[in-house]
Amino acid sequence: MHELSLAQALIDQVKALLKDYDAQKVIKVSVEIGPFSGIVVDSFEFSYYALIKEEPQFYGSKLEIITPPAFYQCPFCGRKFKEDELDRDKRCPFCKDSFLTPLGESDILLKTVEME
Amino acid sequence: MCEWCGCGQTDSHHDHGHDHSDTSKIIELNKSILEENNKIALTNKEHIEALGAVGINFISSPGSGKTTLLQETIKRLKPDNIKIGVIEGDIETQRDAQRIREQKVPVVQLTTGGACHLDARLVHKGIHQLEHQLEENGLNLLFIENVGNLVCPASFYLGEHKRVVLVSVPEGSDKPAKYPKAFIDADLFIISKIDLLDYFDFSIDEAKQEALKLNPNLDIICLSSVTGEGIDEWISYLKNLLHKN
Numbered sequence: 001m002h003e004l005s006l007a008q009a010l011i012d013q014v015k016a017l018l019k020d021y022d023a024q025k026v027i028k029v030s031v032e033i034g035p036f037s038g039i040v041v042d043s044f045e046f047s048y049y050a051l052i053k054e055e056p057q058f059y060g061s062k063l064e065i066i067t068p069p070a071f072y073q074c075p076f077c078g079r080k081f082k083e084d085e086l087d088r089d090k091r092c093p094f095c096k097d098s099f100l101t102p103l104g105e106s107d108i109l110l111k112t113v114e115m116e
Numbered sequence: 117m118c119e120w121c122g123c124g125q126t127d128s129h130h131d132h133g134h135d136h137s138d139t140s141k142i143i144e145l146n147k148s149i150l151e152e153n154n155k156i157a158l159t160n161k162e163h164i165e166a167l168g169a170v171g172i173n174f175i176s177s178p179g180s181g182k183t184t185l186l187q188e189t190i191k192r193l194k195p196d197n198i199k200i201g202v203i204e205g206d207i208e209t210q211r212d213a214q215r216i217r218e219q220k221v222p223v224v225q226l227t228t229g230g231a232c233h234l235d236a237r238l239v240h241k242g243i244h245q246l247e248h249q250l251e252e253n254g255l256n257l258l259f260i261e262n263v264g265n266l267v268c269p270a271s272f273y274l275g276e277h278k279r280v281v282l283v284s285v286p287e288g289s290d291k292p293a294k295y296p297k298a299f300i301d302a303d304l305f306i307i308s309k310i311d312l313l314d315y316f317d318f319s320i321d322e323a324k325q326e327a328l329k330l331n332p333n334l335d336i337i338c339l340s341s342v343t344g345e346g347i348d349e350w351i352s353y354l355k356n357l358l359h360k361n
């Protein structure tokens with residue numbers, strides 16, 4: 001459950017921003033979780049809403065999570081596919097090659113914060 | 117049009133479940149949530165270098181043989197006068213530290229008290245504690261044995277120079293495909309307990325291929341701490357790191 005530590009890190013970062021911008025209240029926090037980050041989106045969301053119960057400046061705030069899809073690139077034809085576009089054996093639907101390279105972020109980014 | 121959600125409605129104060137009050141502001145950041153951790157990790161790296169050492173972060177599931185491999189490694193490197201320090205991460209107990217202490221090398225046990233991974237802040241503390249145990253002649257190799265877990269530790273950079281991920285034969289060769297993050301950011305993949313290959317349905321080729329798909333620059337070593345097979349390769353890998361330093 002490293003999602004709890006990450007949600008806490010997010011809240012700490014946003015709290016520092018509130019101070020920097022002299023704001024009182026968080027309205028919306030937007031994060032992007034990469035497909036290879038190893039982070040469970042539901043657990044992260046659960047952790048955020050559990051932790052802000054102790055943070056009056058976050059009461060009523062909304063957490064938006066953007067999850068860009070992973071792509072898989074065929075080394076032979078160079079085409080990129082989403083997971084559901086691969087064939088049943090997870091191969092390139094054109095070349096039938098299974099040695100596909102996964103493409104996608106493995107980070108978790110704080111994109112925007114709306115505050116007042 | 118409401119710029120926030122791009123819904124196309126001209127009334128900017130319609131209900132999204134959040135208000136667009138006149139006093140609110142939107143700040144664009146695009147920065148990693150792990151930034152604070154990564155900053156501390158970089159100071160850890162400087163600290164390890166100031167001690168004269170190379171730092172290695174060991175990641176694997178529980179029971180894949182991290183501590184046993186460390187014990188073997190210490191035995192093999194001690195006669196060459198290579199000075200080793202160990203930071204042990206576990207949820208509870210001093211057991212791993214005790215096993216390392218028996219080899220008479222400086223060791224610090226970090227108990228996370230429930231957390232499933234080490235983070236840079238904990239390791240920062242660990243390095244300071246270890247420093248007190250060091251003799252004047254410093255340190256060459258610092259092993260950080262992470263909490264046994266193939267998922268969470270992968271997200272936290274600790275300031276190491278090399279990240280080593282271990283998978284043992286009984287765990288199965290599908291682990292790289294199932295736990296990609298641990299392999300994407302690793303430098304070396306060790307397949308351990310290869311003395312058990314005859315008893316398990318483990319394909320070294322599959323494990324290697326899956327791992328290289330995720331990370332084409334990954335070095336791979338197969339070894340057994342029990343029979344000693346492959347240990348020479350691992351020891352030369354370590355000695356190489358020291359020379360480069």
